[in-house]
Amino acid sequence: MAVAAFVLLARRTVFAVKPGATLSTKPEIEHARRIVASVYQANGYTVTVTEGWASEGHTANSKHYEGLAEDYRVNDIPFDKWLTLAAQIRARLGSDYDVLLERDPDHIHVEYDPK
Numbered sequence: 001m002a003v004a005a006f007v008l009l010a011r012r013t014v015f016a017v018k019p020g021a022t023l024s025t026k027p028e029i030e031h032a033r034r035i036v037a038s039v040y041q042a043n044g045y046t047v048t049v050t051e052g053w054a055s056e057g058h059t060a061n062s063k064h065y066e067g068l069a070e071d072y073r074v075n076d077i078p079f080d081k082w083l084t085l086a087a088q089i090r091a092r093l094g095s096d097y098d099v100l101l102e103r104d105p106d107h108i109h110v111e112y113d114p115k
């Protein structure tokens with residue numbers, strides 16, 4: 001059991017980045033990205049970051065402007081898995097993060113927003 005846990009912890013998380021997207025460098029979001037990548041991998045998928053640090057294109061108070069949000073692609077995954085992935089990410093990140101399945105374009109939005 002201890003060996004299996006070690007292998008899980010040591011396994012490198014892998015993610016892709018959409019051309020033009022700027023990764024957040026905030027530790028809170030780098031942590032979130034590792035969790036998101038890990039959850040995608042555990043379900044057999046590789047996550048693509050579609051939006052990170054942004055200077056425009058979001059609502060006025062968007063966490064994207066502070067580097068405290070990222071978006072993750074879902075449209076390369078079967079629709080019936082989207083809520084499962086979002087729920088698993090939400091459970092792993094806990095209450096300091098908001099994990100939302102957003103539409104048009106479809107993606108999982110994760111932001112650091114401690115209450």
Ligand SMILES: [Zn+2]
Pocket residue numbers: 051064069070071109110
């Ligand atoms: Zn977003």
